[in-house]
Amino acid sequence: MNEYVVILLVSFITIFLRFLPFMLFKNGKLPKTIEKIGDSLPSTIMILLVIYCVKNINIFTYNYGLPELIAVSIVVLIHLYKRNMLLSIFLGTITYMFLIQYVFI
Amino acid sequence: MNLTNLKKAFILTIPVLLGYIFLGIAFGILVVSSGYNVFFTLLSSSILYAGSMQFALIAFLKENASLISILVMTLFINSRHMFYGLTLIERYSKFNKLKPYMMFSLTDETYALICSLKDKEDYNSNTILFLVSFLNHMYWIAGGLIGTLIGNVLPINATGIDFAMTALFVAIVVDQYKTNKDHFPFYTGLFIGIASLIILGPDNFLLPAIILSVIILIIRNKKYE
Incomplete structure (x- = not known):
C-alpha cells in the first residue's frame, strides 16, 4: 500500500475527530451537561497531560523518575513565586537537561 | 494583523x-x-x-x-x-x-x-x-x-x-489551580490519571482516564443541580 494514501486516510480520521464535537453542536445550543463540563474539564485534562508527559518514568529502577520529579517541582515552585510562564519553563527545562545529561547518566 | x-x-x-x-x-x-x-x-x-x-x-x-x-x-x-x-x-x-x-x-x-x-x-x-x-x-x-x-x-x-512541553503543562496546571476555587476537577484528573497509569500501563491509559473523568464530572454536576 502506498504510504501517502495511508497518511491521507489517517489524517482524515484525525480531522474528523477534531471536528466532531463542533459538528454535533453546531447550532450553538449546548446541553447543560456539556456546558458545565466545559468549565471543569480543562483542569482535568491538563493534569492528565502532565501525567501523560511523564508516563514512561520508572520509580523502581534507576533513575527512579528523579529528574522528572525535581524538574517538575522546580517549575511548580518558580511558577508559584514568580508566575512568569517563560521563566518557569526555561528554568525547569534547563534543570531537566542538566540532570539527564550530567547527573543521572 | x-x-x-x-x-x-x-x-x-x-x-x-x-x-x-x-x-x-x-x-x-x-x-x-x-x-x-x-x-x-x-x-x-x-x-x-x-x-x-x-x-x-x-x-x-x-x-x-x-x-x-x-x-x-x-x-x-x-x-x-x-x-x-x-x-x-x-x-x-x-x-x-x-x-x-x-x-x-x-x-x-x-x-x-x-x-x-x-x-x-x-x-x-x-x-x-x-x-x-x-x-x-x-x-x-x-x-x-x-x-x-x-x-x-x-x-x-x-x-x-522536549521537557519544555511538560513544563508548559505543569505551569498551566499551577495557573488553573490558583485561579479556580473548585479543585475537584484537578484531583479527579490526578487520581484517575495515576490509577489508570498503574493499572493500564503507559501506552493505553490516557483515553480511558479522560472518559472516566468526564463521567465522574458529569455525575458530580448532576448532583449539584
Missing part, C-alpha cells in the same frame, strides 16, 4: 517552539532512517499534524500493519481530541472563515495554550488565538523539515529539551 499581536502570540508560543522544533527534528530523523523522504514529512506534519500519531504511523508502516488496524489505532490514539473541542464550542463559534483551521489545529499543546488564555482579556482575541494555532503548526512543520534534511549533521546535544 498588527505586530503587537504577532509579538504576543510569539512569546506565548515559545515553549511550544522549543518542544515542537526538537520533537519535529526527532520525527524528521526517524522519517529518513525509515527510508522515506521529505514529502512524507511535509504531508504528515502539515495535514496529519498529530505528534504521537505520526511516530506511531511510521512504526505501523515498518511492521506492515494492515490498513484497518492502522485506522482503528488512529481512532484510539486521537479520540482525546474530541474532548478538547467539546470545551471550546462556544469560544470557537466567534470565528467565521478561520473556524475550520482552528478546529483542525487543536493539538494537545495548542489546546493547552488556548485554555490558558481563557481568563486573560487582552490575550483572548480571535487574532491571537489564530496566530498561536498557526505558529505552533509552522514550528512543527519546520522541525520536521530540519530533521529530515539535516538531522544527521546536527552537532548539538539537546537531549531533554
Whole structure:
C-alpha cells in the first residue's frame, strides 16, 4: 500500500475527530451537561497531560523518575513565586537537561 | 494583523517552539532512517499534524500493519481530541472563515495554550488565538523539515529539551489551580490519571482516564443541580 494514501486516510480520521464535537453542536445550543463540563474539564485534562508527559518514568529502577520529579517541582515552585510562564519553563527545562545529561547518566 | 499581536502570540508560543522544533527534528530523523523522504514529512506534519500519531504511523508502516488496524489505532490514539473541542464550542463559534483551521489545529499543546488564555482579556482575541494555532503548526512543520534534511549533521546535544512541553503543562496546571476555587476537577484528573497509569500501563491509559473523568464530572454536576 502506498504510504501517502495511508497518511491521507489517517489524517482524515484525525480531522474528523477534531471536528466532531463542533459538528454535533453546531447550532450553538449546548446541553447543560456539556456546558458545565466545559468549565471543569480543562483542569482535568491538563493534569492528565502532565501525567501523560511523564508516563514512561520508572520509580523502581534507576533513575527512579528523579529528574522528572525535581524538574517538575522546580517549575511548580518558580511558577508559584514568580508566575512568569517563560521563566518557569526555561528554568525547569534547563534543570531537566542538566540532570539527564550530567547527573543521572 | 498588527505586530503587537504577532509579538504576543510569539512569546506565548515559545515553549511550544522549543518542544515542537526538537520533537519535529526527532520525527524528521526517524522519517529518513525509515527510508522515506521529505514529502512524507511535509504531508504528515502539515495535514496529519498529530505528534504521537505520526511516530506511531511510521512504526505501523515498518511492521506492515494492515490498513484497518492502522485506522482503528488512529481512532484510539486521537479520540482525546474530541474532548478538547467539546470545551471550546462556544469560544470557537466567534470565528467565521478561520473556524475550520482552528478546529483542525487543536493539538494537545495548542489546546493547552488556548485554555490558558481563557481568563486573560487582552490575550483572548480571535487574532491571537489564530496566530498561536498557526505558529505552533509552522514550528512543527519546520522541525520536521530540519530533521529530515539535516538531522544527521546536527552537532548539538539537546537531549531533554522536549521537557519544555511538560513544563508548559505543569505551569498551566499551577495557573488553573490558583485561579479556580473548585479543585475537584484537578484531583479527579490526578487520581484517575495515576490509577489508570498503574493499572493500564503507559501506552493505553490516557483515553480511558479522560472518559472516566468526564463521567465522574458529569455525575458530580448532576448532583449539584
